[in-house]
Amino acid sequence: MLVTTALAIVRIRSLFAVVMLSGVFSLLSALLFVTMDAVDVAFTEAAVGAGISTVLMLGTIALTSRFERISSHASSPIPLVVVLITGMVLVYGTLDMPNFGDPNAPAHVHVLPDYLERIPHEIGIPNMVTDILASYRGYDTLGETAVVFTAGIGVLLLIGGLGRRRRKLVADDKKSEDA
Amino acid sequence: MRHHLILRVITKLLVGPIILFALYVQFHGDYSPGGGFQAGVIFAVAFILYGIVFGLDKVKQVFPEWLVHKLLALGVLIYAGTGIYSLFAGYNFLDYSALAHDPEHGQHYGILIVEAGVGITVSAAMVAIYYAFGSRPPRISDEEW
Numbered sequence: 558m559l560v561t562t563a564l565a566i567v568r569i570r571s572l573f574a575v576v577m578l579s580g581v582f583s584l585l586s587a588l589l590f591v592t593m594d595a596v597d598v599a600f601t602e603a604a605v606g607a608g609i610s611t612v613l614m615l616g617t618i619a620l621t622s623r624f625e626r627i628s629s630h631a632s633s634p635i636p637l638v639v640v641l642i643t644g645m646v647l648v649y650g651t652l653d654m655p656n657f658g659d660p661n662a663p664a665h666v667h668v669l670p671d672y673l674e675r676i677p678h679e680i681g682i683p684n685m686v687t688d689i690l691a692s693y694r695g696y697d698t699l700g701e702t703a704v705v706f707t708a709g710i711g712v713l714l715l716i717g718g719l720g721r722r723r724r725k726l727v728a729d730d731k732k733s734e735d736a
Numbered sequence: 737m738r739h740h741l742i743l744r745v746i747t748k749l750l751v752g753p754i755i756l757f758a759l760y761v762q763f764h765g766d767y768s769p770g771g772g773f774q775a776g777v778i779f780a781v782a783f784i785l786y787g788i789v790f791g792l793d794k795v796k797q798v799f800p801e802w803l804v805h806k807l808l809a810l811g812v813l814i815y816a817g818t819g820i821y822s823l824f825a826g827y828n829f830l831d832y833s834a835l836a837h838d839p840e841h842g843q844h845y846g847i848l849i850v851e852a853g854v855g856i857t858v859s860a861a862m863v864a865i866y867y868a869f870g871s872r873p874p875r876i877s878d879e880e881w
Contacts, residue, residue: 608777609862687765699816709860709864709865712865712868716868
């Protein structure tokens with residue numbers, strides 16, 4: 558189903574439908590995460606991928622155009638070949654990965670047993686994802702929060718009201734000087 | 737969107753529960769899936785939904801732009817401030833054991849405070865980005881959708 562949605566996204570020219578389908582795509586991958594027991598990730602994917610980014614894409618469409626421009630030059634086979642080769646390399650790479658739920662997978666033997674042993678008596682919060690994310694990996698989460706902050710500031714500087722307000726102030730200053 | 741009666745009524749019904757659910761995800765994140773990032777997004781969604789249906793001016797009356805900008809920075813400050821507090825209390829940076837006599841309780845408080853900081857920044861960032869997009873005059877008229 559993910560593949561069908563992705564193909565539909567590539568083929569359809571109406572950007573409104575494309576945005577809706579990308580929301581569907583996010584929701585489907587959230588379901589995939591749920592079936593793999595990664596509930597926290599699924600939650601984020603559903604909220605951010607299917608929710609917010611759809612709204613932001615719609616906002617972008619409202620500012621730009623509703624239909625994809627049909628490209629004038631004939632499509633060449635090179636992009637398809639590049640994508641196919643990259644895809645095959647990626648699939649080949651996954652062959653080396655441990656099976657889902659394999660107890661001997663590198664992720665399960667490195668630091669996780671240590672965390673599982675320490676969390677009940679060091680922190681005592683049942684949601685281990687929260688424990689690791691907020692306490693043992695506090696630096697990383699601080700960095701992530703800073704990234705979100707920077708993203709917000711960046712959008713504000715690029716298209717938000719901040720610059721406009723300053724320009725208006727400058728214009729007002731000029732006006733008062735002229736007067 | 738003045739002519740969409742159903743949308744307006746449903747939105748009014750939904751905004752409250754969405755915010756309530758965001759707070760649940762935020763503060764129950766220690767025991768169930770969820771946490772600051774998810775809660776922040778859900779919290780922002782309530783305002784974005786209201787903004788889509790009732791117009792940007794109406795949301796800005798509830799959640800003014802200057803407040804959003806202040807909250808955007810406040811969240812990061814809360815997070816970093818917790819770390820700096822634990823430094824001054826004689827522990828490592830972001831070691832929440834500094835926050836209470838019992839280190840385990842300190843961890844609980846620390847995670848709660850830090851997640852609150854994350855939630856505030858994320859929701860403010862989402863609303864700020866939405867305001868930034870929405871404040872520009874659209875080039876497509878309402879009828880074209």
